[in-house]
Structures are given as C-alpha cells and as structure tokens.
Amino acid sequence: MGGGGSALRVCAEHRGGINWLSLSPDGQRLLTGSEDGTARLWSAADGQCCALLQGHESYVTFCQLENEAAFTCSADRTIRKWDVLTGQCLLVFRGHTSIVNRILVANNQLFSSSYDRTARAWSVDAGQASQEFRGHRNCVLTLAYSAPRDLPGAPFEEEAAAGGLLVTGSTDGTAKVWQVASGSCHQTLRGHTGAVLCLVLDAPSHTAFTGSTDATVRAWDILSGEQLRVFREHQGSVICLELANQHVYSGSADRTVKCWLADTGERVRTFTAHRHSVSALKYHAGTCKCPWPCPDLPSPPLGPCHCPSQSLLALRQTLPAQGLSASPPRFPP
Template identity: 90%
Template sequence: MGGGGSALRVCAEHRGGINWLSLSPDGQRLLTGSEDGTARLWSTADGRCCALLRGHESYVTFCQLEDEAAFTCSADRTIRKWDVRTGQCLQVFRGHTSIVNRILVANSQLFSSSYDRTARAWSVDKGQVSREFRGHRNCVLALAYSAPRDLPFQEEPAAGGLLVTGSTDGTAKVWQVASGCCHQTLRGHTGAVLCLVLDAPSHTAFTGSTDTTIRAWDILSGEQLRVFREHQGSVICLELVDQHVYSGSADRTVKCWLADSGECVRTFPAHRHSVSTLKYHAGTLFTGSGDARARAFDAQSGALQRVFRGHAFVINCIQVHGQVLFTASHDGHLRLWDVRGLPRSRSRLFSNKVGCATAPLQPA
C-alpha cells in the first residue's frame, strides 16, 4: 500500500467547500456544487473549467448532470436548470419553502426533497410543480425512483412509477407519483434515515440510519425484509452492486453485505474518521472520509490498495470514470487522480477559472 499522490497543477479554487460532484452519463463532463453559491462545469478530458454557473443566492446543496442540461438545488429554496454548453440558466423551479436537499432527474421528471418536510415532482420543461408529497413529520433527505416498467402492476396509480423518500423523522415512504398518494410508510428505524438505495427489479429498498442499522424493505407491500446490524455508528452512505450492499459509517468502516440475506461478508477498516462517501468501480471500492483522504480497496479481498492524500478537509463526494478518480472536498478543491496501475497514483487540482486548462490526463 503506497502513499498519497501529489498535485500536478493548481490554478485557483472554489471560495467555499464543494458539497457535491456529478458525472454526466457519457462521462465527458463533471458538475460541482459549492458553498459559495456557484456550480462549475468541467471537461474530464483536459481538466478545463467550461462554465461558471451563477444565480443561486445561497449555497448549492446538490447537483445532477445530464448530457444536455445541468440541475442544481440550493439553500435558497430553489432548483435551477442550466445549459451545459453556454452555462446559461434556463429555468428556476420555485415552490419549496426551505432548503432543498436533494434532486433526482428520472423518467423525464425532476424530483426534489426539502427541509420543508415535502418532496415534489416537477415538469422539467415548464419548471412547475406537478405533485407534492406531504406526510413526513421532519426534513426529507434521500430520494430514489422506480419507473413503471420496473413494477409488476400497471394500475393507474402506479402509471407514473414510485418515489421512495427517507426522512429525519425515522421513516421512509413510498409514493405513487401519478396521484401523489402515500403507497407505503416504512417504519422500523429508531433514528433519522440518512441514505437509501433501490433495487428496482426486486422492488427492494435499503435504508441507512443514525440508529446504526440498514434495513431492507419490500416497497410494494411495505414489509420489512431484514435488518443489517453490525455497524457501531450512523450509516451515512450506501451503494448496491451485484446483490452486495456497501455501507459507509460514522464508525470509520465500510461493510459489505449480501443483499438477500443481510450477512456481513467483509469489513473495510483503515479510515480515521467517518466514511462520508463511497463508489464501486471495476472491482475496486473507493471511499472518501472525514479524515480528508480517499482510499482504494480491493472489493473482493478487502485489502487496502492505496491512500490518496492531499485534501485538507472532509471528502464529500467521489466519482470514477475509466481509470480516473475524482474527489470533491469541503476544502474547495476538486482533485483528479490517475488510478491506472494501482497502487501507484497521481493527482492534480482542477481550476475554477473559466478557460484555465491543466495538462491533459485522459481516462483510459
């Protein structure tokens, strides 16, 4: 296991921490959302900042990048849609009455969650609310969507698919998108639901909570299927890959579970603080932590392959494209790491100055 990489070039940096990092479906662009109220578009091919997206009146909480448009949400209670070629704001979505936590673009719809205790569905083209999902007693955090094609029934209420929400009230809810009605309330957690992932083919949701457990649910019947109980701290992030659930926790570990049984088959230690984000890619599990480091583990054996040092504060989000790892931190930096031939690595910082290019490092 080797040491950390060194920065190849620094042009400038965000004026605030980066809260989220999104990769376009084609892998050609990155989108960052920052505490400074701006978002930035980057080219993954040459590390160039393509556009600076200005307009939000408070910090950007989350972002999602599509091939043709970028979407950001903010503590200013709005969501914005941007042109990825020009950086122009195309639409402002107004209606939430508090901080917008998360957004999800799926099936030609935009979904959002907020501190105002609601989730909402929007028309992407018109910027208008099409449905409000009311029923949570506290802040709504996590979102997941199951399209109609993934559901075994095609009655009218399910024609628009199902939306799953997780809340700090300790519940998750399943909503009929077409009607806005609550289909199921998933009760069992004794703490806030911080994260969730959905296995659409099996209609199973996995929720992670401050009560240190992960729970599996049948979203059609509302039945709790199993409880995953080996973490000693809040479950902060989840990823589902090939019927394995990976969970990052405040107990400084990641665990791997069999999705269909709840058995813990592997623990990934070595973190010195909470695990804030994780991403599985091509047999490698990448993690980001409050200790300001990213790590690469062999997903099969659990062996630590590499530690990526260079950030000053917690790593909030990671993405992987080809053989390139991207890490975004509360220190305001977006770092790019060459992970070809692990355990050797290199990194550089992206610039937020439009037109300030760094030396190319092509994804393999």
C-alpha cells in the same frame, strides 16, 4: 483498495467547500456544487473549468449532471437547470419553503426533497411542480425512484404503475413510498429508531435499502411495506449506501465501509482505512481471473467475477473544518 494514490488532476477554483459532485453519463464532464453558492463544470479529460454556474443565493447542497443539462439545488430554496455548453441558467424551480436537500432527475421528471417536510415532482422542461408529497413529520433527506417498467401489473394499482413510485427518507425515522401519479402515500416503512440518511433501490426486486443514525441498514419490500432484513454491525450512523452486483456497501460515522450480501444481510467484508466518517462512496466494477472458489461470492459467477476484492471502491471521508468532501446532511435547529 489499500495503498496511497496520487491525484491525476486537481480542480481547485471554488472558494468554498464542495458539497457534491456528479459525473455526466458519457463521462466527459464533472459538475461540482459548493459552499460558495456556485457550481462549476469541468472537463474530465484535462480538469479545466468549462463553465461557472452563478445565480444561487446560498450554498449548493446537491447537483446532478446529465449529458445536455445540469441541475443544482440550494439552501436558497430553489432548484436550477443549466445549459452545459454555455453555463446559462435555463429554468428556476420555485415552490419549496426551506432548504432543498436532494434532487433526482428520472423519467423526464425532476424530484426534490426539502427541509420543509415535503418532496415534489416537477416537469423538467417547464419548471412547474406537478405533484407534492406531504406526510413526513420532519425533514425529507433522500430520494429514489422506480419507473413504471419496473413495477408489476395486477395486483398492483394501475395508477401507481402508470407514474412509478418515489421512495423518500426522513429525519422522522421513516421512509415512505409514494404513488407519483396521484401523490398518495402507498406505504410507510417503519422500524428505524433514528433519522433515515440514505437509501438505494433495487428496482427489479422492489427492494429498498435504508441507512440510519440508528447504525443499521434495513431492507424493505416497497410494495408490501414489509421489513425484510436488518444489517446491524455498524457502530455509528450509516451515512451512505451503494448497491452493486447483489452487494450492498454502507459507509458510516464509525469510519468503516461494510459489504453485505443484499439477499441475506450477511456481512462479506469490512473496509477500514479512514480516520473520519465516510460520507460518500462509489463502486466501480473490475474483472478478475480468480479461480473458484472466490472468497467474496457465495456461488460461481455466470461470467467474469466482479468480486469486491478485485473491484475499486472509492471512499470519501469527512474532513472536519476543511469542507473538502461530499457533505452529510445538515440539520437546521
């Protein structure tokens, strides 16, 4: 953190702002989705454009890159699957009736959220919707998934454990926990007084963290629906969240990022550098040899210290009227 940085590579062939980017699991490729209605694949090694993904009829809202396939969603109400080697469109997922806001590929399924007030589950290989999650009273914005292996057996329902749980956040001020196998709502998480813009899931502890326009981050038990903690120090909407090493990082319209202890809600540090809203962040763990006591951790680490002061926190700010960064959700009239 701190200090200026120089660009290693510049990828500059889009004709519109970049709304989202995704790095492949193997780190070899970068996928960008743009206002110009296209996505592009780039080589992470040299920054060269490998493939132009054309077919969407409106701007690309989000993208996810796997090692063998790329996925994009758009304001044209569709989701597309692409071959990462040829750039060919392999599948078009149709069914949403409004802008598709987010997608998530997990457990050989694709999950999507939309301004049509629904989330959906799809077969990654067939492109057919296998489940619809209907119950939010407004736009569904953000998604997280807990696989069956992360869920307990008894006393939790076998049906829920079989398909896992999907957690969604909405502009109606709630988050919902859904049983993927049945499509039924398991819990509604109520407490926010504004739209839920972002969420992250700590699957082993069955804890969801949500960020909202009410300037708070909240922690929830997704099995019981209980609100566990409220993180209250932000002065603007919480736009993005990251969970790493038992710390929660929150980026806000108040131009700061805050680091919190996940299990207590205690604020550890505030990062102040940006001149505009922070709309995306990414944590990269580093190692340090700082002697105990480390100023950033409440107890001695079991291995190398992965403390925030010795790690890299990549922050992205919203630059008004320039469209150069990952965009926070847009709300239709």
